[in-house]
Amino acid sequence: MVETRGITKSFGSLQVLKGIDLFIQKREIVAVVGPSGAGKTTLLQIIGTLDRPQAGQVRINGTDPFTLSEKEQAVFRNKQIGFVFQFHHLLPEFTALENVMIPHLIGSRNYHAAERKAKELLDFLRLTERMKHKPSELSGGEKQRVAVARALINNPSVILADEPSGSLDTKNKDELHDLFFELRKAMGQTFVIVTHDVNLASLADRIIKMKDGVITE
Numbered sequence: 001m002v003e004t005r006g007i008t009k010s011f012g013s014l015q016v017l018k019g020i021d022l023f024i025q026k027r028e029i030v031a032v033v034g035p036s037g038a039g040k041t042t043l044l045q046i047i048g049t050l051d052r053p054q055a056g057q058v059r060i061n062g063t064d065p066f067t068l069s070e071k072e073q074a075v076f077r078n079k080q081i082g083f084v085f086q087f088h089h090l091l092p093e094f095t096a097l098e099n100v101m102i103p104h105l106i107g108s109r110n111y112h113a114a115e116r117k118a119k120e121l122l123d124f125l126r127l128t129e130r131m132k133h134k135p136s137e138l139s140g141g142e143k144q145r146v147a148v149a150r151a152l153i154n155n156p157s158v159i160l161a162d163e164p165s166g167s168l169d170t171k172n173k174d175e176l177h178d179l180f181f182e183l184r185k186a187m188g189q190t191f192v193i194v195t196h197d198v199n200l201a202s203l204a205d206r207i208i209k210m211k212d213g214v215i216t217e
Contacts, residue, residue: 001024001025001026001028001060001061001157001158001190002022002023002024002047002058002059002060002157002158002190002192003022003023003024003057003058003059003060004020004021004022004043004046004047004056004057004058004059005021005056005057006019006020006021006055006056006057007019007020007021007022007043007046007053007055007056007057007058008020008053008054008055008056009039009042009046009051009053009054010054015213016039016042016213017039017042017043017046017053017213018212018213018214019056019214020039020043020056020213020214020215021215022043022208022215024158024190024192025190026157026188026190027184027188027189027190028190028191028205028206029180029181029184029190029191029193029203029204029205029206030191030192030193030204030205030206030207030208031193031194031195031200031201031203031204031206031207031208032044032192032193032194032195032208032210033194033195033196033201033207033208033209033210034209034210034211034216035211037212038210038211038212038213039210039212039213039214040194040210041162041194043194043210044160044162044192044194046058047060047081047158047160047192048077048081048083048160049065049066049073049076049077049081052066053066060076060080060081060157060158061080061157063076063080065077065080075107078103078106078107078154079107079154079156080156080157080158081156081157081158081159081160082103082150082151082152082153082154082156082158082159082160083151083159083160083161083162084144084147084148084151084159084160084161084162084164085147085161085162085163085164086162086163086164086166088135088143088144088146088147089147090135090143090146090147090150091135092134092135092136093134094134095131095132095133095134096122096127096130096131096132096133096134096135096138096142096146096149097115097118097119097122097131097132099135099146099150100118100121100122100146100149100150100153101114101115101118101153102150103150103153103154104117104118104153104154107154114153117153118131118149118153119131121149121152121153122146122149124149124186125145125146125148125149125179126145127142127145127146127149130142130146139172140168140169140172141168141169141171141172141175141176144164144165144168144172144176145176145179148164148176148179148183152183152187152189155187157190158190158191158192159189159190159191159192160192161180161191161192161193161194161195162194163194163195163196163197164176164193164195165177165195165197165200166195166196166197173197173199173200174199177197177199177200177203180193181203
């Protein structure tokens, strides 16, 4: 479902990725682990089309997004890929509900349909009473669950998560970890998670270990 072949990437004279071959199946939860500087986040950004490889190929559901025009690639990213970051990146001037709706509205979809789907997701994530609150009024765990709802709003093929529990306390980490598996069961979701969290990695279907720009295990 997600496949990379021979992915390389350099920044100046520093080669960060040195030929990455990877295959991730639908409904799989994969943890990518390794020391800082291993190339984990760069790989995630390339799979998410936020950065371009210097060589190699990425396919998501059979499509290589890097063969598309810039406009087509943006549409593809909006529909096919959900993102969850360490610091949630919610827009402070909007409510939780509005933040979740934004990717749906970017895709030129109906406002009322976006609102209905966002409410359904926030209900599912136990945020019914918080959807009218702005990020400054939410706890760290609540903000991250809003970010997960935002990632899910367009029913993406894959959710890419970069240190999603890195800024959370132990209780909220455990709740977020449980949520990923709950979403896989309820929605058939696929996750690729870059993490330093040993507990989260141990729960994944598969652990991919990286070091110095290569997959070691």
